Amino acid sequence: MSVNMVVSHRRTFLGNAAKLSAVAVAVLAGTESLAQGSGSMQDVNILNVALGLEWEGINAYTLGAQSGLLQKPVLDIAVRFQTDHKEHADTLAGAIRKMGGKPVEPKSLAEYAKALKADTLKTQADVLELAARLELGATNAYLGVIPAFKDAGLAKVAGRLAADEVMHWTILNSALGKPLPAGGMPFGA
Amino acid sequence: MRSLPLYACAALTAQAFFSHAWAADAARGKQLYESRCIGCHSIDSNRVGPAHQGVVGRKAGSVKDYDYSDALKKTKVIWSEKTLDRWLTNPEKLIPGQKMGFSVPEPKDRADLIEYLKRESR
Numbered sequence: 001m002s003v004n005m006v007v008s009h010r011r012t013f014l015g016n017a018a019k020l021s022a023v024a025v026a027v028l029a030g031t032e033s034l035a036q037g038s039g040s041m042q043d044v045n046i047l048n049v050a051l052g053l054e055w056e057g058i059n060a061y062t063l064g065a066q067s068g069l070l071q072k073p074v075l076d077i078a079v080r081f082q083t084d085h086k087e088h089a090d091t092l093a094g095a096i097r098k099m100g101g102k103p104v105e106p107k108s109l110a111e112y113a114k115a116l117k118a119d120t121l122k123t124q125a126d127v128l129e130l131a132a133r134l135e136l137g138a139t140n141a142y143l144g145v146i147p148a149f150k151d152a153g154l155a156k157v158a159g160r161l162a163a164d165e166v167m168h169w170t171i172l173n174s175a176l177g178k179p180l181p182a183g184g185m186p187f188g189a
Numbered sequence: 190m191r192s193l194p195l196y197a198c199a200a201l202t203a204q205a206f207f208s209h210a211w212a213a214d215a216a217r218g219k220q221l222y223e224s225r226c227i228g229c230h231s232i233d234s235n236r237v238g239p240a241h242q243g244v245v246g247r248k249a250g251s252v253k254d255y256d257y258s259d260a261l262k263k264t265k266v267i268w269s270e271k272t273l274d275r276w277l278t279n280p281e282k283l284i285p286g287q288k289m290g291f292s293v294p295e296p297k298d299r300a301d302l303i304e305y306l307k308r309e310s311r
Binding site: 116 | 228
């Protein structure tokens with residue numbers, strides 16, 4: 001993208017600043033008309049990083065399910081969490097498209113397996129530890145990018161996604177028999 | 190006891206301020222890394238973000254097999270304590286058009302993270 005196009009895009013964003021919160025609301029509500037033709041490249045970049053996180057989460061749960069290490073009811077919970085991440089990915093990809101961006105594509109399962117060292121997973125607890133680590137990382141990532149969004153509506157979306165990740169982490173942490181964090185406000189610190 | 194001249198006191202105060210009143214702590218930096226960075230990064234794997242092993246001293250945007258933004262591909266920034274501090278303070282200000290929306294506002298946190306990354310770069 002040329003500098004001029006970026007400047008033009010930013011002018012469009014500034015010109016539509018009042019609409020942008022409505023964009024995020026529209027994205028979540030599924031009403032597309034409000035979201036067309038507006039956006040900020042920086043916000044799109046952040047959303048694409050978030051989408052990359054979601055692809056990684058989806059594939060991590062696939063690796064866990066395919067490992068044969070997860071037993072019911074843990075397997076059912078993992079599948080449910082993966083479904084949540086697919087919904088997150090759909091939401092983020094939709095938002096990126098509506099803001100004029102191109103959603104990042106997932107890598108191959110083999111690439112995720114290598115990056116996450118799936119060959120080291122030997123027990124159900126190993127899989128849960130990995131999932132809990134990724135959910136906690138995603139929580140802190142979403143909380144960390146909230147101040148960077150130009151559009152407050154998208155910051156709210158990031159907050160809602162972080163809340164889902166906290167829900168996942170809490171259940172995984174409990175399944176591992178670990179205590180709750182000591183003290184309040186343990187996330188995003 | 191003779192008192193120090195005013196300009197000497199000012200110089201010492203300035204020196205203390207600019208050299209930081211703390212020693213960077215790699216162990217605390219590791220904790221911060223595992224809390225804040227691990228969502229996207231690993232030391233030795235390219236994930237959502239690039240691997241960090243060897244980051245100090247290398248050119249930005251140069252990790253093999255990582256799909257960088259155009260901004261990182263074109264930059265001439267070399268990662269050092271100083272440039273990493275500027276990056277973690279405000280990535281977009283250092284390299285406009287980059288992808289990372291995450292920043293580390295506290296100087297002590299940045300110093301500890303950089304100390305940890307320096308240790309992992311040896």
